[in-house]
Amino acid sequence: GDSVTQMEGPVTLSEEAFLTINCTYTATGYPSLFWYVQYPGEGLQLLLKATKADDKGSNKGFEATYRKETTSFHLEKGSVQVSDSAVYFCAPSGGTSYGKLTFGQGTILTVHP
Amino acid sequence: DTGVSQNPRHKITKRGQNVTFRCDPISEHNRLYWYRQTLGQGPEFLTYFQNEAQLEKSRLLSDRFSAERPKGSFSTLEIQRTEQGDSAMYLCASSLAEGLETQYFGPGTRLLVL
Numbered sequence A: 001g002d003s004v005t006q007m008e009g010p011v012t013l014s015e016e017a018f019l020t021i022n023c024t025y026t027a028t029g030y031p032s033l034f035w036y037v038q039y040p041g042e043g044l045q046l047l048l049k050a051t052k053a054d055d056k057g058s059n060k061g062f063e064a065t066y067r068k069e070t071t072s073f074h075l076e077k078g079s080v081q082v083s084d085s086a087v088y089f090c091a092p093s094g095g096t097s098y099g100k101l102t103f104g105q106g107t108i109l110t111v112h113p
Numbered sequence B: 001d002t003g004v005s006q007n008p009r010h011k012i013t014k015r016g017q018n019v020t021f022r023c024d025p026i027s028e029h030n031r032l033y034w035y036r037q038t039l040g041q042g043p044e045f046l047t048y049f050q051n052e053a054q055l056e057k058s059r060l061l062s063d064r065f066s067a068e069r070p071k072g073s074f075s076t077l078e079i080q081r082t083e084q085g086d087s088a089m090y091l092c093a094s095s096l097a098e099g100l101e102t103q104y105f106g107p108g109t110r111l112l113v114l
Helices: none
Strands: A003-006 A011-014 A019-021 A023-026 A032-038 A044-050 A056-059 A062-065 A075-077 A086-093 A107-112 B005-007 B010-013 B019-024 B031-037 B044-050 B053-057 B065-068 B075-079 B088-095 B109-113
Touching (some): A003 A086, A023 A086, B005 B088, B019 B109
Antiparallel strands (some): A019 A075, B005 B019, B031 B044, B065 B075
């Protein structure tokens, strides 16, 4: 079945630092790829997505590029803010016609002022 | 668009009791999903509905679990004879019924089994 390997956390950064959270996946077929974020005390929110190879998803300064050849979807942000502190989940959807999501274990990000 | 709602938000029960959770999806969404999230882990898929039809169930969904979506709108997830291992956050999501569409998640129901 599908699986996801995410960079282990927690990740602690100073404000304005560069962020990378690695994500590699295995999936059948041609999945769409998602990053979801969970802020403290809130539900899962879609951060960005990419639906085919070489697509770049972007939102709120975050970016991730669908790399089919390396089966990766690494999340990056050039300058993090304290408000980016959250848990980040990588999730491919594939192997089914309806897009069942397979989540990674999540990466906790803490940004200090 | 009021988003996906779930009730109750928190539930504490004693081992052996039955519990039922409700999910109201975004109104125009045909697909509805249930996931379970334990502490420190990502959500795990439990089951999926297209309209009122339950089309897939995970092996995680033991016989004590049953989900329904009787009119293709809201859904319920019932756990019978709860066990301490059932303690988790139960998440509902919904999406449009077109390809691999984005799933929108509700706030979840946190279950604690004592």
